[in-house]
Amino acid sequence: MRSMLAQSWQIYRKDMLVEFRTRERVVTMFVFSLIVVIIFNFAFNAGADVLQRVAPGMIWVAFAFAGMLSASRSFSPEKDRGTFDGLLLAPIDRGSIFLGKLLGNVTLIGLVQLAVLPLFVLFFNMTILPYLSKLLVIFFLGTVGFTSVATLFAAVAVNTRMRDVMLPVLLLPVASPVLIALVETTRTTFEGGDWQDMTNWIRLLSVFTVVFLVASVMLFEYIVEE
């Protein structure tokens, strides 16, 4: 177990090193999320009260697509350069490759969330400070759950002919419960609700995250075998 974590850490360090030399994933995700938010603003063309009601949905559409971008880019360059075969040849557990990739995706999405959320609050005149601790828990749970499925399906989609189209087609229906739960908990939080107003949703988020994380680690081994 300990060596598996150490191996994932190595994969994670490698990916982060590559990322911080180019910064291409973080930058594209950030710009992409920002554009989504702005386009939604045009799409609704509504007053502040309506915008605040749809804001949780907007945030999660933006982050879901940014998350898919990150997950997809965590495999496609490796596949194109042929370095993924190198990873598979390395004497490490396949599950740790998955965990390393997952950790990298969660980090990058988290960074983008940290950068976009303040702008979001600014654009839509929302109060965030009193809800920060709750949002942190919700965002963390949801992002880990969503990203585990996204990372697994990205590893599948990168092998298909229509890789860019396949990822959303595979991922979004399966991830819909976690997305519904995220939007609902985020909305309840922004409306000043307390934990007991969303017990069911938090339970769903936690159980989904644990179940799909474990399932993804187990199934990844089958996906990458030759």
Next chain:
Amino acid sequence: MAGLATRLRITPFGLICLVGLVASLYLSLIWAPRERVMGDVQRIMYFHVASAWIAEFAFVLVGVSSVIYLWLRERRWDIVAYSAAEVGFVFCCFVMITGPIWGKPVWGTWWTWDPRLTFSMILWLIYVAYLMLRVYGDDMPQVKTFLAVLGILGTIDIPFIHFATMWWRGLHPDSLVMTEEGLGAGMEVDMRIALAVSAVVFTLLFFYLMQRRMALERLRDEAEDLRERVEHRHPGTVGA
């Protein structure tokens, strides 16, 4: 060769399904009493609910056979999963088509984001994803594994989708609707019998269609095998 031909002929099982379907049509459309409020349009429920049951059951079958496939790596379990997905998808489409036909006169709207409707919609999308992956991944050696993974994750997902859509819409306003549909205590004994018969017949029909679909897939394998053997002996005589 004779074996191949008989495999595609009408079987006693197929005949039983045919008789069952006729009986079920009679029970649902003529024998069962006319619903007081909704009138004859309510009769669509006998097929709608039975198909919804098959749509969900078929995906669980996809999940179970996917687990067995990953475990044993035998082509026949992949065939079971694929056939269940394809036939289940047909029933799921039937649910999505009959629902609005019933909903328009009764609810006054083709579509509403009621929990059950939302659930069926997401299930339908997972079926679509499964079949798309099969089609667009057909040239890859690992596609069967990928499909098994999707089948397993989709099946694990069913309870989550169920609870998410239920809590999303709350239980209050729409739960009345479900008793209106005739699922609740408001249903007469004759209606329940018609629904039960319809559910049993649809289950038989599902297995019959699956059997046929699996036979077709095996024939394809056989044809592929024969083609390869001919190609091996006389290169260039068979097209790709």
